[in-house]
Amino acid sequence: MSVQPTRLVAALDLGSTKVAAVIAEVQGDQRSGSTRVLGVGVERCHGVRRGVVRGIEETTRAIAKAMKDAERMAGVEVGTVYVGIAGEHVAGQTSTGVVSVTGGEIRTGDVARVNDVAASVPLGRDHELLHAIPQDYRVDAQEGINEPIGMTGLRLDAQVYLVTVLSSVIQNLRKCVEGAGYHVAEFVLEPLAASLAVLTPDERELGCALVELGGGSTNVAIFQGGKIRDTRSLLISSGHVTNDIVHGLQVTQQDAERLKERFGAAWEMLVPESDVIELPSTPGQGARSAHRQVLAHIMRMRLQETFEFALDEVTRAGYHQRLPAGIVLTGGGAQAPGIVELAREVFAMPVRVGKTGQGLAGLTDSVESPRFAVLAGLALYGAKQLRQGASFGSGKRSSQAVEKYLQPVRQWFQDFF
Numbered sequence: 001m002s003v004q005p006t007r008l009v010a011a012l013d014l015g016s017t018k019v020a021a022v023i024a025e026v027q028g029d030q031r032s033g034s035t036r037v038l039g040v041g042v043e044r045c046h047g048v049r050r051g052v053v054r055g056i057e058e059t060t061r062a063i064a065k066a067m068k069d070a071e072r073m074a075g076v077e078v079g080t081v082y083v084g085i086a087g088e089h090v091a092g093q094t095s096t097g098v099v100s101v102t103g104g105e106i107r108t109g110d111v112a113r114v115n116d117v118a119a120s121v122p123l124g125r126d127h128e129l130l131h132a133i134p135q136d137y138r139v140d141a142q143e144g145i146n147e148p149i150g151m152t153g154l155r156l157d158a159q160v161y162l163v164t165v166l167s168s169v170i171q172n173l174r175k176c177v178e179g180a181g182y183h184v185a186e187f188v189l190e191p192l193a194a195s196l197a198v199l200t201p202d203e204r205e206l207g208c209a210l211v212e213l214g215g216g217s218t219n220v221a222i223f224q225g226g227k228i229r230d231t232r233s234l235l236i237s238s239g240h241v242t243n244d245i246v247h248g249l250q251v252t253q254q255d256a257e258r259l260k261e262r263f264g265a266a267w268e269m270l271v272p273e274s275d276v277i278e279l280p281s282t283p284g285q286g287a288r289s290a291h292r293q294v295l296a297h298i299m300r301m302r303l304q305e306t307f308e309f310a311l312d313e314v315t316r317a318g319y320h321q322r323l324p325a326g327i328v329l330t331g332g333g334a335q336a337p338g339i340v341e342l343a344r345e346v347f348a349m350p351v352r353v354g355k356t357g358q359g360l361a362g363l364t365d366s367v368e369s370p371r372f373a374v375l376a377g378l379a380l381y382g383a384k385q386l387r388q389g390a391s392f393g394s395g396k397r398s399s400q401a402v403e404k405y406l407q408p409v410r411q412w413f414q415d416f417f
Protein backbone atom coordinates (compact mmCIF):
# COMPACT_ATOMS: atom_id res chain seq x y z
CA MET A 1 0.00 0.00 0.00
CA SER A 2 1.19 3.54 -0.72
CA VAL A 3 0.51 4.90 2.79
CA GLN A 4 3.67 5.91 4.66
CA PRO A 5 3.67 4.25 8.11
CA THR A 6 5.16 7.36 9.73
CA ARG A 7 2.03 9.36 8.91
CA LEU A 8 -0.48 7.11 10.62
CA VAL A 9 -2.39 7.80 13.79
CA ALA A 10 -4.41 5.28 15.80
CA ALA A 11 -6.83 5.88 18.67
CA LEU A 12 -8.88 3.86 21.15
CA ASP A 13 -12.04 4.79 23.03
CA LEU A 14 -12.52 2.41 25.95
CA GLY A 15 -16.18 2.92 26.83
CA SER A 16 -18.49 1.14 29.27
CA THR A 17 -20.38 -0.53 26.43
CA LYS A 18 -17.81 -0.84 23.64
CA VAL A 19 -14.19 -0.56 22.63
CA ALA A 20 -13.78 1.50 19.47
CA ALA A 21 -10.61 1.87 17.42
CA VAL A 22 -9.74 4.13 14.51
CA ILE A 23 -6.75 4.40 12.21
CA ALA A 24 -6.23 7.50 10.12
CA GLU A 25 -3.66 8.94 7.79
CA VAL A 26 -2.35 12.36 8.68
CA GLN A 27 -2.02 14.76 5.78
CA GLY A 28 -0.70 18.30 5.61
CA ASP A 29 1.37 20.28 8.09
CA GLN A 30 0.82 22.31 11.26
CA ARG A 31 -1.02 25.12 9.47
CA SER A 32 -3.49 23.04 7.55
CA GLY A 33 -4.23 19.46 6.75
CA SER A 34 -6.79 16.76 7.08
CA THR A 35 -7.01 13.48 8.88
CA ARG A 36 -8.16 10.73 6.55
CA VAL A 37 -10.03 7.89 8.29
CA LEU A 38 -8.78 4.57 6.90
CA GLY A 39 -10.28 2.01 9.24
CA VAL A 40 -12.59 1.61 12.22
CA GLY A 41 -13.22 -1.32 14.56
CA VAL A 42 -15.93 -1.58 17.24
CA GLU A 43 -16.27 -4.42 19.73
CA ARG A 44 -18.88 -4.80 22.48
CA CYS A 45 -17.13 -4.86 25.83
CA HIS A 46 -18.13 -4.60 29.47
CA GLY A 47 -14.60 -4.90 30.85
CA VAL A 48 -14.38 -1.15 31.49
CA ARG A 49 -16.91 0.67 33.66
CA ARG A 50 -16.85 4.47 33.75
CA GLY A 51 -13.22 4.49 32.64
CA VAL A 52 -12.05 1.91 35.21
CA VAL A 53 -10.90 -1.56 34.15
CA ARG A 54 -13.04 -4.26 35.75
CA GLY A 55 -11.95 -7.17 33.59
CA ILE A 56 -8.41 -7.10 32.19
CA GLU A 57 -8.88 -10.17 30.01
CA GLU A 58 -12.16 -9.10 28.42
CA THR A 59 -10.84 -5.59 27.77
CA THR A 60 -7.55 -6.82 26.33
CA ARG A 61 -9.41 -9.17 24.01
CA ALA A 62 -11.81 -6.44 22.87
CA ILE A 63 -8.94 -4.02 22.21
CA ALA A 64 -7.10 -6.64 20.15
CA LYS A 65 -10.26 -7.39 18.14
CA ALA A 66 -11.24 -3.74 17.53
CA MET A 67 -7.67 -2.82 16.56
CA LYS A 68 -7.29 -5.81 14.24
CA ASP A 69 -10.62 -4.95 12.54
CA ALA A 70 -9.50 -1.35 12.06
CA GLU A 71 -6.12 -2.51 10.73
CA ARG A 72 -7.76 -4.92 8.31
CA MET A 73 -10.10 -2.22 7.04
CA ALA A 74 -7.22 0.23 6.68
CA GLY A 75 -4.80 -2.28 5.17
CA VAL A 76 -2.01 -1.14 7.51
CA GLU A 77 -0.57 -2.07 10.90
CA VAL A 78 0.07 0.30 13.78
CA GLY A 79 2.02 0.05 17.01
CA THR A 80 1.04 3.06 19.12
CA VAL A 81 -2.38 4.43 20.03
CA TYR A 82 -3.87 7.51 21.67
CA VAL A 83 -6.26 6.42 24.41
CA GLY A 84 -9.19 8.38 25.87
CA ILE A 85 -9.71 8.71 29.60
CA ALA A 86 -12.64 10.00 31.68
CA GLY A 87 -14.51 9.26 34.89
CA GLU A 88 -14.71 10.26 38.54
CA HIS A 89 -11.02 9.42 39.01
CA VAL A 90 -10.15 12.34 36.70
CA ALA A 91 -10.05 15.70 38.46
CA GLY A 92 -9.61 19.25 37.24
CA GLN A 93 -8.25 22.16 39.27
CA THR A 94 -7.15 25.68 38.47
CA SER A 95 -3.75 26.65 39.74
CA THR A 96 -1.96 30.01 39.67
CA GLY A 97 1.66 31.05 39.45
CA VAL A 98 3.61 34.29 39.38
CA VAL A 99 7.11 35.26 38.15
CA SER A 100 8.97 38.52 37.76
CA VAL A 101 9.87 39.48 34.22
CA THR A 102 13.52 40.15 33.56
CA GLY A 103 14.32 42.56 30.75
CA GLY A 104 10.99 44.42 30.65
CA GLU A 105 9.50 42.47 27.74
CA ILE A 106 7.84 39.08 28.18
CA ARG A 107 9.56 36.29 26.26
CA THR A 108 8.73 32.64 25.60
CA GLY A 109 11.01 31.63 28.48
CA ASP A 110 9.04 33.81 30.96
CA VAL A 111 5.76 32.20 29.88
CA ALA A 112 7.28 28.73 30.21
CA ARG A 113 8.57 29.65 33.67
CA VAL A 114 5.24 30.98 34.94
CA ASN A 115 3.39 27.95 33.52
CA ASP A 116 5.86 25.73 35.31
CA VAL A 117 5.36 27.54 38.62
CA ALA A 118 1.56 27.31 38.28
CA ALA A 119 1.73 23.58 37.55
CA SER A 120 4.10 22.78 40.41
CA VAL A 121 1.50 21.69 42.91
CA PRO A 122 1.85 18.52 44.94
CA LEU A 123 -0.41 15.88 43.38
CA GLY A 124 0.07 13.14 45.92
CA ARG A 125 1.81 9.85 45.20
CA ASP A 126 -1.24 8.15 43.72
CA HIS A 127 -2.13 10.84 41.13
CA GLU A 128 -0.46 11.92 37.93
CA LEU A 129 -0.73 14.96 35.74
CA LEU A 130 -2.58 14.34 32.49
CA HIS A 131 -2.83 17.82 31.01
CA ALA A 132 -1.75 21.31 32.01
CA ILE A 133 -3.73 23.83 30.01
CA PRO A 134 -2.88 27.53 30.29
CA GLN A 135 -6.01 29.63 30.80
CA ASP A 136 -5.36 33.34 31.21
CA TYR A 137 -2.36 35.51 31.96
CA ARG A 138 -2.09 38.78 33.83
CA VAL A 139 0.64 41.29 33.08
CA ASP A 140 1.02 43.69 36.03
CA ALA A 141 -2.56 44.97 36.48
CA GLN A 142 -3.92 43.92 33.06
CA GLU A 143 -6.09 40.80 33.30
CA GLY A 144 -7.51 38.32 30.80
CA ILE A 145 -4.52 38.17 28.47
CA ASN A 146 -4.35 35.24 26.10
CA GLU A 147 -0.94 35.75 24.53
CA PRO A 148 1.48 37.70 26.74
CA ILE A 149 4.64 37.21 24.63
CA GLY A 150 6.02 40.58 23.47
CA MET A 151 4.12 42.61 26.09
CA THR A 152 5.91 44.96 28.45
CA GLY A 153 5.61 44.35 32.18
CA LEU A 154 7.36 43.53 35.42
CA ARG A 155 5.16 40.77 36.77
CA LEU A 156 3.52 37.88 34.97
CA ASP A 157 0.71 35.81 36.53
CA ALA A 158 -0.63 32.62 34.96
CA GLN A 159 -3.71 30.52 35.54
CA VAL A 160 -3.36 26.91 34.47
CA TYR A 161 -6.04 24.21 34.42
CA LEU A 162 -4.53 20.97 35.68
CA VAL A 163 -6.15 17.65 34.87
CA THR A 164 -4.99 14.84 37.13
CA VAL A 165 -5.85 11.16 37.22
CA LEU A 166 -5.51 8.28 39.64
CA SER A 167 -2.29 6.42 38.71
CA SER A 168 -3.71 2.93 39.26
CA VAL A 169 -6.50 3.61 36.74
CA ILE A 170 -3.94 4.62 34.11
CA GLN A 171 -1.76 1.61 34.91
CA ASN A 172 -4.61 -0.86 34.41
CA LEU A 173 -5.72 0.74 31.15
CA ARG A 174 -2.13 0.66 29.93
CA LYS A 175 -1.86 -3.02 30.90
CA CYS A 176 -4.86 -3.86 28.68
CA VAL A 177 -3.54 -1.89 25.69
CA GLU A 178 -0.08 -3.41 26.03
CA GLY A 179 -1.54 -6.88 26.56
CA ALA A 180 -3.27 -6.49 23.19
CA GLY A 181 0.12 -5.71 21.63
CA TYR A 182 0.05 -1.91 21.36
CA HIS A 183 1.88 0.94 23.01
CA VAL A 184 0.08 3.95 24.53
CA ALA A 185 1.24 7.16 22.87
CA GLU A 186 -0.72 9.31 25.30
CA PHE A 187 -3.83 9.29 27.48
CA VAL A 188 -6.17 12.13 26.52
CA LEU A 189 -9.08 13.59 28.47
CA GLU A 190 -12.20 12.44 26.57
CA PRO A 191 -14.17 15.72 26.53
CA LEU A 192 -11.08 17.51 25.23
CA ALA A 193 -10.80 14.99 22.42
CA ALA A 194 -14.54 15.16 21.66
CA SER A 195 -14.40 18.95 21.56
CA LEU A 196 -11.87 18.79 18.70
CA ALA A 197 -14.30 16.70 16.67
CA VAL A 198 -17.58 18.51 17.29
CA LEU A 199 -17.21 22.08 18.55
CA THR A 200 -16.81 25.02 16.23
CA PRO A 201 -14.25 27.73 17.09
CA ASP A 202 -17.13 30.16 17.74
CA GLU A 203 -18.79 27.81 20.22
CA ARG A 204 -15.53 27.38 22.11
CA GLU A 205 -14.96 31.13 22.10
CA LEU A 206 -18.47 32.25 23.14
CA GLY A 207 -19.00 29.52 25.71
CA CYS A 208 -20.75 26.18 25.58
CA ALA A 209 -21.08 22.94 27.51
CA LEU A 210 -20.33 19.61 25.92
CA VAL A 211 -22.61 16.99 27.48
CA GLU A 212 -21.60 13.42 26.64
CA LEU A 213 -24.35 10.88 27.35
CA GLY A 214 -22.37 7.64 27.61
CA GLY A 215 -23.40 4.15 28.62
CA GLY A 216 -21.71 4.36 32.03
CA SER A 217 -21.46 8.06 32.81
CA THR A 218 -22.40 11.53 31.67
CA ASN A 219 -19.54 13.99 31.22
CA VAL A 220 -20.03 17.73 31.34
CA ALA A 221 -17.21 19.93 30.03
CA ILE A 222 -17.31 23.71 29.81
CA PHE A 223 -15.53 25.72 27.13
CA GLN A 224 -15.16 29.48 26.98
CA GLY A 225 -12.69 31.97 25.56
CA GLY A 226 -11.36 29.20 23.31
CA LYS A 227 -10.33 26.95 26.21
CA ILE A 228 -11.67 24.16 28.38
CA ARG A 229 -12.63 25.66 31.75
CA ASP A 230 -14.17 22.82 33.72
CA THR A 231 -14.92 19.12 33.47
CA ARG A 232 -17.17 16.96 35.63
CA SER A 233 -18.47 13.42 35.56
CA LEU A 234 -21.97 12.32 36.64
CA LEU A 235 -22.76 8.78 37.73
CA ILE A 236 -26.13 8.84 36.00
CA SER A 237 -26.06 7.68 32.36
CA SER A 238 -27.81 5.97 29.44
CA GLY A 239 -27.31 2.72 31.37
CA HIS A 240 -29.86 3.94 33.93
CA VAL A 241 -32.36 4.53 31.13
CA THR A 242 -31.89 0.88 30.11
CA ASN A 243 -32.45 -0.29 33.70
CA ASP A 244 -35.66 1.74 33.93
CA ILE A 245 -36.93 0.05 30.76
CA VAL A 246 -36.04 -3.37 32.24
CA HIS A 247 -38.19 -2.64 35.28
CA GLY A 248 -40.92 -0.68 33.55
CA LEU A 249 -41.57 -3.10 30.69
CA GLN A 250 -40.40 -6.33 32.37
CA VAL A 251 -37.88 -7.21 29.67
CA THR A 252 -34.24 -8.37 29.80
CA GLN A 253 -31.32 -5.93 29.74
CA GLN A 254 -30.51 -6.89 26.17
CA ASP A 255 -34.11 -6.45 25.00
CA ALA A 256 -34.32 -3.11 26.80
CA GLU A 257 -31.22 -1.88 24.90
CA ARG A 258 -32.71 -3.06 21.63
CA LEU A 259 -36.14 -1.47 22.30
CA LYS A 260 -34.47 1.79 23.32
CA GLU A 261 -32.34 2.00 20.19
CA ARG A 262 -35.07 0.87 17.79
CA PHE A 263 -38.25 2.43 19.13
CA GLY A 264 -37.12 4.81 21.87
CA ALA A 265 -37.56 8.57 22.08
CA ALA A 266 -36.64 11.17 24.65
CA TRP A 267 -39.79 13.21 24.18
CA GLU A 268 -43.11 11.38 24.19
CA MET A 269 -44.91 14.24 22.42
CA LEU A 270 -42.98 13.26 19.27
CA VAL A 271 -44.43 9.75 19.29
CA PRO A 272 -47.86 9.19 17.68
CA GLU A 273 -50.42 8.02 20.26
CA SER A 274 -51.38 5.06 18.08
CA ASP A 275 -47.86 3.54 17.89
CA VAL A 276 -47.78 0.16 19.59
CA ILE A 277 -44.72 -2.09 19.91
CA GLU A 278 -44.59 -5.81 20.50
CA LEU A 279 -42.69 -6.71 23.65
CA PRO A 280 -40.41 -9.72 23.89
CA SER A 281 -41.92 -12.12 26.40
CA THR A 282 -41.33 -15.38 28.20
CA PRO A 283 -43.67 -18.34 27.55
CA GLY A 284 -45.40 -17.57 30.87
CA GLN A 285 -45.91 -13.88 30.04
CA GLY A 286 -47.61 -14.68 26.72
CA ALA A 287 -47.85 -12.16 23.85
CA ARG A 288 -47.44 -8.60 25.11
CA SER A 289 -47.42 -5.13 23.65
CA ALA A 290 -46.98 -1.58 24.88
CA HIS A 291 -47.65 1.92 23.60
CA ARG A 292 -44.44 3.46 22.27
CA GLN A 293 -45.36 6.54 24.28
CA VAL A 294 -44.90 4.49 27.48
CA LEU A 295 -41.34 3.60 26.40
CA ALA A 296 -40.69 7.26 25.54
CA HIS A 297 -42.12 8.34 28.91
CA ILE A 298 -39.76 6.02 30.82
CA MET A 299 -36.81 7.34 28.82
CA ARG A 300 -37.82 10.99 29.16
CA MET A 301 -38.12 10.81 32.95
CA ARG A 302 -34.54 9.55 33.38
CA LEU A 303 -33.00 11.71 30.66
CA GLN A 304 -34.70 14.78 32.10
CA GLU A 305 -33.19 13.97 35.49
CA THR A 306 -29.78 13.51 33.85
CA PHE A 307 -30.01 16.94 32.22
CA GLU A 308 -31.15 18.51 35.50
CA PHE A 309 -28.03 17.12 37.20
CA ALA A 310 -25.90 18.34 34.30
CA LEU A 311 -27.41 21.82 34.66
CA ASP A 312 -26.65 21.73 38.40
CA GLU A 313 -23.01 21.03 37.54
CA VAL A 314 -22.91 23.90 35.05
CA THR A 315 -24.29 26.16 37.79
CA ARG A 316 -21.87 24.81 40.39
CA ALA A 317 -19.00 25.52 37.99
CA GLY A 318 -20.21 29.14 37.86
CA TYR A 319 -21.38 29.12 34.24
CA HIS A 320 -25.15 29.36 34.63
CA GLN A 321 -26.43 31.84 32.01
CA ARG A 322 -22.86 32.36 30.81
CA LEU A 323 -22.91 29.95 27.88
CA PRO A 324 -24.33 31.79 24.84
CA ALA A 325 -23.51 28.92 22.48
CA GLY A 326 -25.52 26.57 24.70
CA ILE A 327 -25.26 22.81 24.87
CA VAL A 328 -23.71 20.32 22.45
CA LEU A 329 -24.77 16.71 23.02
CA THR A 330 -22.58 13.69 22.20
CA GLY A 331 -22.39 10.01 23.21
CA GLY A 332 -24.79 7.17 22.39
CA GLY A 333 -27.65 8.78 24.33
CA ALA A 334 -27.57 11.77 21.96
CA GLN A 335 -28.94 9.48 19.24
CA ALA A 336 -32.39 9.29 20.85
CA PRO A 337 -35.06 11.13 18.81
CA GLY A 338 -36.37 14.15 20.71
CA ILE A 339 -33.22 14.54 22.80
CA VAL A 340 -32.65 18.09 21.52
CA GLU A 341 -36.21 19.14 22.38
CA LEU A 342 -35.90 17.70 25.89
CA ALA A 343 -32.51 19.32 26.49
CA ARG A 344 -33.82 22.70 25.29
CA GLU A 345 -36.66 22.47 27.79
CA VAL A 346 -34.36 21.67 30.74
CA PHE A 347 -31.38 23.91 29.96
CA ALA A 348 -33.34 26.78 28.40
CA MET A 349 -30.37 27.30 26.06
CA PRO A 350 -29.61 26.56 22.41
CA VAL A 351 -28.98 22.81 21.97
CA ARG A 352 -27.61 20.73 19.12
CA VAL A 353 -26.28 17.22 18.64
CA GLY A 354 -22.52 17.16 17.95
CA LYS A 355 -21.77 15.28 14.76
CA THR A 356 -18.19 14.42 13.91
CA GLY A 357 -16.74 15.21 10.54
CA GLN A 358 -14.87 18.49 10.82
CA GLY A 359 -11.19 18.09 10.03
CA LEU A 360 -11.78 14.53 8.87
CA ALA A 361 -11.75 12.97 5.40
CA GLY A 362 -11.92 9.43 4.06
CA LEU A 363 -14.38 6.99 5.61
CA THR A 364 -15.99 9.67 7.75
CA ASP A 365 -19.39 7.97 7.75
CA SER A 366 -17.88 5.20 9.95
CA VAL A 367 -17.38 7.70 12.79
CA GLU A 368 -20.22 10.10 12.01
CA SER A 369 -22.50 9.19 14.93
CA PRO A 370 -22.31 11.28 18.14
CA ARG A 371 -21.32 7.99 19.77
CA PHE A 372 -17.93 8.30 18.06
CA ALA A 373 -17.22 11.91 19.00
CA VAL A 374 -14.49 10.87 21.45
CA LEU A 375 -12.96 8.39 18.99
CA ALA A 376 -12.86 10.90 16.12
CA GLY A 377 -11.49 13.56 18.48
CA LEU A 378 -8.71 11.27 19.66
CA ALA A 379 -7.65 10.72 16.05
CA LEU A 380 -7.65 14.50 15.49
CA TYR A 381 -5.67 15.04 18.69
CA GLY A 382 -3.11 12.41 17.62
CA ALA A 383 -2.90 13.93 14.15
CA LYS A 384 -2.20 17.33 15.68
CA GLN A 385 0.57 15.90 17.83
CA LEU A 386 2.03 14.13 14.82
CA ARG A 387 2.02 17.31 12.76
CA GLN A 388 3.84 19.00 15.63
CA GLY A 389 6.48 16.31 15.43
CA ALA A 390 5.54 13.72 18.05
CA SER A 391 7.55 10.73 16.88
CA PHE A 392 5.59 8.24 18.97
CA GLY A 393 2.51 8.84 16.85
CA SER A 394 4.16 6.87 14.08
CA GLY A 395 3.24 3.41 12.98
CA LYS A 396 6.38 2.06 14.60
CA ARG A 397 6.65 1.35 18.28
CA SER A 398 8.69 3.92 20.19
CA SER A 399 11.36 2.68 22.54
CA GLN A 400 11.11 3.04 26.30
CA ALA A 401 13.98 5.53 26.13
CA VAL A 402 12.09 7.79 23.73
CA GLU A 403 8.99 7.56 25.94
CA LYS A 404 10.99 8.52 29.01
CA TYR A 405 12.46 11.51 27.24
CA LEU A 406 9.06 12.65 26.02
CA GLN A 407 7.28 12.24 29.34
CA PRO A 408 8.09 15.70 30.75
CA VAL A 409 7.41 17.31 27.38
CA ARG A 410 3.98 15.73 27.27
CA GLN A 411 3.13 17.15 30.67
CA TRP A 412 4.02 20.54 29.34
CA PHE A 413 1.50 23.05 28.41
CA GLN A 414 -0.81 22.22 25.67
CA ASP A 415 -2.76 24.62 23.61
CA PHE A 416 -5.50 22.46 22.30
CA PHE A 417 -6.99 24.58 19.60
Ligand SMILES: Nc1ncnc2c1ncn2[C@@H]1O[C@H](COP(=O)(O)OP(=O)(O)OP(=O)(O)O)[C@@H](O)[C@H]1O
Residues within 6 Å of the ligand: 014, 015, 016, 017, 018, 049, 050, 051, 213, 214, 215, 216, 217, 218, 237, 238, 239, 242, 257, 260, 261, 262, 264, 330, 331, 332, 333, 334, 335, 336, 337, 371
Ligand atom coordinates in the same frame (compact mmCIF):
# COMPACT_ATOMS: atom_id res chain seq x y z
N1 LIG B 1 -30.83 5.55 19.54
C1 LIG B 1 -30.52 5.54 20.83
N2 LIG B 1 -31.37 6.07 21.74
C2 LIG B 1 -31.05 6.08 23.04
N3 LIG B 1 -29.93 5.59 23.56
C3 LIG B 1 -29.04 5.07 22.70
C4 LIG B 1 -29.28 5.02 21.31
N4 LIG B 1 -28.20 4.44 20.72
C5 LIG B 1 -27.35 4.14 21.71
N5 LIG B 1 -27.84 4.50 22.90
C6 LIG B 1 -27.25 4.30 24.22
O1 LIG B 1 -25.97 4.87 24.30
C7 LIG B 1 -25.19 4.17 25.27
C8 LIG B 1 -23.80 3.94 24.72
O2 LIG B 1 -23.21 5.18 24.49
P1 LIG B 1 -21.64 5.35 24.27
O3 LIG B 1 -21.19 4.42 23.21
O4 LIG B 1 -21.39 6.79 24.10
O5 LIG B 1 -21.11 4.85 25.70
P2 LIG B 1 -19.68 4.33 26.11
O6 LIG B 1 -18.64 5.18 25.48
O7 LIG B 1 -19.57 2.86 25.84
O8 LIG B 1 -19.71 4.51 27.70
P3 LIG B 1 -18.99 5.57 28.66
O9 LIG B 1 -18.37 6.60 27.82
O10 LIG B 1 -20.08 6.11 29.51
O11 LIG B 1 -18.02 4.77 29.44
C9 LIG B 1 -25.92 2.87 25.57
O12 LIG B 1 -26.49 2.95 26.86
C10 LIG B 1 -27.00 2.84 24.49
O13 LIG B 1 -28.17 2.22 24.94
Ligand SMILES: [Mg+2]
Residues within 6 Å of the ligand: 013, 014, 015, 016, 214, 215, 331, 374
Ligand atom coordinates in the same frame (compact mmCIF):
# COMPACT_ATOMS: atom_id res chain seq x y z
MG1 LIG C 1 -17.72 6.96 25.97
